[in-house]
Amino acid sequence: MDIDLLNSELPNPDRPIWTPPEGPPRTDRIPPAVYEAMGEAGLMALARDFYGRLGRSEIAHLFPRDPAALEAASAKTGAMFVFLCGGPPLYQQRHGPPMMRARHLPFRIDEAARAAWLRCLRDATDDAQARGAFPSEHRAAFDAFFEAFSAWMVNTADPA
């Protein structure tokens, strides 16, 4: 991956931090055709639906409970979707350097949490695709990107 989403660790975490031994993922970019088809509004809507599902999932405790705060959180991830899907660097313009792994370190993310996150994203994307709001021909590339990239957000070992 040629974009700097992966750097930086925060100092002094409050628990042992696990680092995936495979290191940062190497994945193909999502084709910019996804942004061209969906635009900012379409990707923000996908993120909003995705966060609604996260808020009802087994990892809901990780996310804001207050609806307005959950909506604000979804807009951050939506801005990142815009960038990752080939649009302008909206996340960076609004929030600064991505440092995605570092920004996830405050949250306990193990493989089970990753699986739940990916399932919510898959369900939201299925729904968008069924409504014709996601370009089906790029679904495999979209899924492959998040499957790989999410592995690098895991920071907590599974219970032994």
Ligand code: HEM
């Ligand atoms: C491994 C599964 C993941 C889990 C369990 C997870 C969980 C979280 C949590 C709990 C937050 C803080 C609340 C919030 O602002 O939403 C967060 C923030 C965020 N996540 Fe994830 N995340 C995962 C993977 C990813 C991936 C693959 C992306 C790539 C788009 C991503 C993008 C973001 C962004 C942009 C933020 C906001 C960061 C900030 O500005 O503070 N996350 N995530």
